[in-house]
Amino acid sequence: MRKLSVAAIAAVVILALTIVLPENGGQASDPPETNPPSFYPPQMPYAEDVESPVPAASAAGEGGVKPLIVNAWNPLPDDFTAGELVTLFDFKDRSFDLARSDIRLDKAVYEAADAMFAAAKQDGIDGIIITSGYRSREKQEELYNNQKDGTAARPGQSEHETGLAMDVTVMGSEGVFDTTPQFAWLYEHCWDYGFILRYPKGKEHITGIPYEPWHYRYVGLPHSQAIRDQKVTLEEYLEKS
Ligand SMILES: [Zn+2]
Numbered sequence: 739m740r741k742l743s744v745a746a747i748a749a750v751v752i753l754a755l756t757i758v759l760p761e762n763g764g765q766a767s768d769p770p771e772t773n774p775p776s777f778y779p780p781q782m783p784y785a786e787d788v789e790s791p792v793p794a795a796s797a798a799g800e801g802g803v804k805p806l807i808v809n810a811w812n813p814l815p816d817d818f819t820a821g822e823l824v825t826l827f828d829f830k831d832r833s834f835d836l837a838r839s840d841i842r843l844d845k846a847v848y849e850a851a852d853a854m855f856a857a858a859k860q861d862g863i864d865g866i867i868i869t870s871g872y873r874s875r876e877k878q879e880e881l882y883n884n885q886k887d888g889t890a891a892r893p894g895q896s897e898h899e900t901g902l903a904m905d906v907t908v909m910g911s912e913g914v915f916d917t918t919p920q921f922a923w924l925y926e927h928c929w930d931y932g933f934i935l936r937y938p939k940g941k942e943h944i945t946g947i948p949y950e951p952w953h954y955r956y957v958g959l960p961h962s963q964a965i966r967d968q969k970v971t972l973e974e975y976l977e978k979s
Contacts, residue, residue, distance in 0.1 A: 805957035806900060807976055810946045813894035816875075820901035823872055824848050833859055837869040837907075844872070844901035847956040851904065854924075854931035863923040865908045869952070872901035903936065903955045916951035924954070929966035932958045941971045 808814055826832060826848060827839040833856035843851065855866055873881070878899055881890045897903035908920045915921050925935060934957055937950040957965065957972065965975050 804976055804979065805961050805972060806902070807972060808895065808897045808900060809973065810892070810895050813892070814899055816894070818875075818894075818899065820844060820872060820899070821846070823901050826868065826871065834906075835865070835867040837867050841868055841870065842872040842901065843868075843904060844956070846958075847902055847904070850932045850956055854928065854933065857927065857931075858920070858923050861923060863920055866920050866924075867907050867909070868904050869907050870898060870905040871903075873898040875899060897936065897953075897955055902957075903953060905950075905952045906954065907952055921951055928954055929962045932956050932962045934962050934965050934972065936972065938971065944971050944973050 822845045823842040824845045825839075826836055826841050826843060829848070829852070833852050851868070858864070858866065873896060875893055878891065878896050879893045882893055893899075906920075906924070907915055908918050911918050911920075924933075928935065933954045935951070936953050936955040937945050937947040939949040942948055955972070956962075961975070965972065968975065968978070970978070
């Protein structure tokens with residue numbers, strides 16, 4: 739009887755903890771970069787196997803080249819330079835909105851994103867705002883050095899330094915972007931446009947980054963569709979291939 743009570747109390751406590759813990763706490767409109775929590779292993783086995791980084795020109799993973807991996811275990815070299823960057827504000831007929839006028843992306847990534855968001859509009863999905871794109875090493879250093887909450891990625895460890903990743907949101911979706919129709923559409927279709935949801939829920943121990951429903955990485959076709967079909971992270975995909 740006594741044992742049963744203890745078990746019952748433990749079950750209630752566990753249930754209460756499950757309910758209280760937020761799934762993605764503190765999501766802001768311009769989401770912060772995040773560091774791998776300290777309990778992650780310092781080195782993943784794939785880090786030795788994957789030839790990384792690849793030259794910037796093939797960073798998007800096209801032409802049979804493996805997509806570039808950037809994480810805590812595979813930082814970019816100090817002399818890394820992004821591919822051809824374009825300022826999104828310059829494209830007046832673009833199919834998406836911008837949080838700022840100075841956001842840049844790799845040209846190929848802009849073209850893929852514009853096609854993707856145009857298709858979303860055709861399906862009645864509107865209002866997607868790009869909040870962040872390319873960041874220079876200096877900008878990432880500035881973010882890292884001036885951070886107050888310890889969530890900015892170390893310089894060299896942010897995918898934003900490649901120009902191949904973007905953060906998106908919709909108005910009024912702070913903290914709940916993954917409950918919006920825009921997220922549902924992206925989660926279903928982004929893979930067909932060369933993008934992946936880079937930091938999925940439940941894969942934090944592999945990516946080293948908490949769930950980020952707003953962060954999309956361009957890896958190019960056919961990699962994005964293969965990653966979807968295999969239900970893996972970029973890390974697992976590269977380890978297998
Ligand atoms: Zn991001």
